[in-house]
Amino acid sequence: MNAIPKKTPARRQPKKSSTDLVVSTKRPHALDLNLWEGYNVIMSKAMVNGIHRLELNGKRVTGMAMAQIEQKCNAYLDERGCWSVDLYSEAFSHTFKIAQNDAYRDMNKGIDDLLKAEVTLKYIDKPTGRMKTEIMPWMQKVEYIDGQGKISLKFNSLLTNHITRFVKETGGGYALYKIAQAGRLRSVHAWRLFEMLAQYRDTGWMAVSIDELHERIETAESLRANFAKFKLYCLDVMVKELRDKCKIDVKYEAVKEGRRYTKIKFTFRDDPEFVAQMKVAALQPPETTPAAPVESNHADYQDDQSIWHANNLHKNPLVGRDANQPTSGALPSTKPFLGIVPTGFLDDEEIPFGDDTPPPVVSHQRP
Numbered sequence: 001m002n003a004i005p006k007k008t009p010a011r012r013q014p015k016k017s018s019t020d021l022v023v024s025t026k027r028p029h030a031l032d033l034n035l036w037e038g039y040n041v042i043m044s045k046a047m048v049n050g051i052h053r054l055e056l057n058g059k060r061v062t063g064m065a066m067a068q069i070e071q072k073c074n075a076y077l078d079e080r081g082c083w084s085v086d087l088y089s090e091a092f093s094h095t096f097k098i099a100q101n102d103a104y105r106d107m108n109k110g111i112d113d114l115l116k117a118e119v120t121l122k123y124i125d126k127p128t129g130r131m132k133t134e135i136m137p138w139m140q141k142v143e144y145i146d147g148q149g150k151i152s153l154k155f156n157s158l159l160t161n162h163i164t165r166f167v168k169e170t171g172g173g174y175a176l177y178k179i180a181q182a183g184r185l186r187s188v189h190a191w192r193l194f195e196m197l198a199q200y201r202d203t204g205w206m207a208v209s210i211d212e213l214h215e216r217i218e219t220a221e222s223l224r225a226n227f228a229k230f231k232l233y234c235l236d237v238m239v240k241e242l243r244d245k246c247k248i249d250v251k252y253e254a255v256k257e258g259r260r261y262t263k264i265k266f267t268f269r270d271d272p273e274f275v276a277q278m279k280v281a282a283l284q285p286p287e288t289t290p291a292a293p294v295e296s297n298h299a300d301y302q303d304d305q306s307i308w309h310a311n312n313l314h315k316n317p318l319v320g321r322d323a324n325q326p327t328s329g330a331l332p333s334t335k336p337f338l339g340i341v342p343t344g345f346l347d348d349e350e351i352p353f354g355d356d357t358p359p360p361v362v363s364h365q366r367p
Helices: 056-071 089-096 100-116 157-162 188-198 210-217 227-245 272-283 299-315
Strands: 040-044 075-077 083-088 118-124 131-137 139-144 150-155 174-178 205-209 248-257 260-270
Touching: 040 056, 040 157, 056 075, 056 083, 056 089, 056 100, 056 150, 056 188, 083 089, 089 100, 100 139, 100 150, 131 157, 150 157, 174 188, 188 205, 188 210, 188 227, 188 248, 205 210, 210 227, 210 260, 227 248, 227 260, 260 272
Parallel strands: none
Antiparallel strands: 040 174, 075 083, 083 150, 118 131, 139 150, 205 260, 248 260
16 A cells, blocks of 8 residues: 655745845836826816817817826816816926917917817727717806917816826826827827826837727828828828927837738837936936125125225224224225225325224215
């Protein structure tokens, strides 16, 4: 009869000390938000995958407004569930690197664009499992006063759950990016592609059918029928702008089915050279600007007095020793003499300061 082999007891693992180093195995995101300063923009995937029908200025206004909502900067949620935002031309100019004289004009163009446009949201309806489409206006109300450099806008209440952190509660995913990074773009097509890629900033790749891409970035009809023209005049231009402006290393591959291109796969990550530059910049000490000189209300008097003392200091060794003698100790100024020489003495006359001699009276009048 065969003997039953004894079971080897499992070796007990030593307990980890609280001082043990824990190394994170989490894969870094392909797009690191920490490389850019400023506010975040967050929107649901239903909005990202929808149709915005906006020009560049309208896209800038909505992007900046969403960033302020996320940061709760000049933004509040009213009793009807609408987000109200105040936009200022100075902040608009700084964010999008445009002249301040043009900022208010571009804001007005963006508002006109928003009031005319409708946004289309597309997402999977849970009860039926089918694609659901919703069409609604962007804005509920816009206010502005000429010459103030300020525009107050109120989003449609139906968009509230698609443009804030509430998108986490509704499910379906969301896109997150920095307005400072997207604000460098000068093409609304590139901005829309950037938002699509931002959905997958953790994985670094996205596959989309060409028909869906045409719909989301709203390609001109003349380019939809010819892939070669679309690639030359739109796709390559968008990719180049993302590389140059947003510092994203983007590559794409067109996939064929039969004789026709049907899908495009994008791979992307932060530009390694840009990442290296930002790491070096982070190690540099912050630059300190010298404090501006404080101007005195009696600057002319002090300068005139200093000049007079400097010119006559060698004539009397008691200057600066007598308690009654006003001394400044300043060196001669390079400014021209603006006051009047103290009365009662000439330039080459010995000045007999003593216990019984009062100090000279200085005139503060300008000639």
